Amino acid sequence: MTYATVMVSLALDQPNDARLQVAGEIAERFEAAIVGVAAAQFLPPLYFTDGAAAQGVIDQGRASVERRLTKLEAQFRAAVRNRGGHVEWRSAMDFPARFVLAQARCADIIVSGGQSPAFSDAFSLASPRDLVLQAGRPLLVVPDKVDWLDLRSVLVAWKDTPEARRAVADALPMLRKARDVAVVEIPEGDDDRSAAMARVTDVTAWLARHGVTATARVCEATGNQSAADQLGIVAGDVGAGLIVAGAYGHSRFSELILGGVTEYLVTQSARCVLLSH
Structure with a gap:
């Protein structure tokens, strides 16, 4: 592709x-x-x-x-x-x-x-x-403040959904050109960390078969920060120039309503974001 x-x-x-x-x-x-x-x-x-x-x-x-x-x-x-x-x-x-x-x-x-x-x-x-x-x-x-596509470090924000799977597949051409790729899942509620690690490990193995070397990571669960805030922190930690994520939302009477993380990703100004729905 x-x-x-x-x-x-x-x-x-x-x-x-x-x-x-x-x-x-x-x-x-x-x-x-x-x-x-x-x-x-x-x-x-x-x-x-x-x-x-x-x-x-x-x-x-x-x-x-x-x-x-x-x-x-x-x-x-x-x-x-x-x-x-x-x-x-x-x-x-x-x-x-x-x-x-x-x-x-x-x-x-x-x-x-x-x-x-x-x-x-x-x-x-x-x-x-x-x-x-x-x-x-x-x-x-x-974002207007970005003047080049920085693929030195790419963060894949993983969630076990069709949207995230589609986003990773859509991003494959860029991921193949990236220097470092991290696949990260942010646990929600009482999510089992071992199950989350199994999921992101599956994704990194799939990427490897497509010529992309990636690391798997599961964030520490925290109750006082939103998923969007945690994602921003992780992106800063890995120095991500690009975030790859599924886009979530729905239509209510002809008005499109985005989920919290998707809303954050389309309005943040620090890095490029590839979204698929």
Whole structure:
């Protein structure tokens, strides 16, 4: 398995340098095609009028969005010039998440920016919250403070679920290029540590058969820290530049609700995260 097509989701009026840099690196490492995608919708003002004046406002707003998408395309092409193979740009006047999710069919992996917990704009930004549970492809979340894909140390956050199994399989191309890989399980409640160690040992043995040398580790159970906090501590201990994890959540009336660890992973700003659902 390899990554033959890398898709990078860009946002209007937001920093895109980090995700462009990392997407270009992946395309270069795997000699992959790279596809840039962006979309935005014009949001009419609250003091909206009618008639010819209304149409003028709409036309001006749409023209502004189109100019910004054109500028974003130029930024994308400049950033990925001479990196990877085939380069392609796709954009539309559409809700960003809906457009990116539709285009995901042509990609092996999607690169997205991170997002602060307080910020969300469905008219100009396809946030990782929007993408992670619906894309059907692994999502690499790149915080704005990260300027390269550091594979010197990779942390696999193991949980014996279909999502975690899918994430490890999706991450295999990167894991093969990593220098150190740690498979870590964080016990929950009264979990049996010996059973947890057996699980992560199975995973490291499976990885070995795929050419990846990894170590197995089970964290000490603690009642005063959340799983997200413990994961952050372990990632710091091993110097992880990348975390691989399953993405957990559900839909409630059309609203996507992420679990606590997944929410932490898409909003933390220290390291890249590969998530699969």
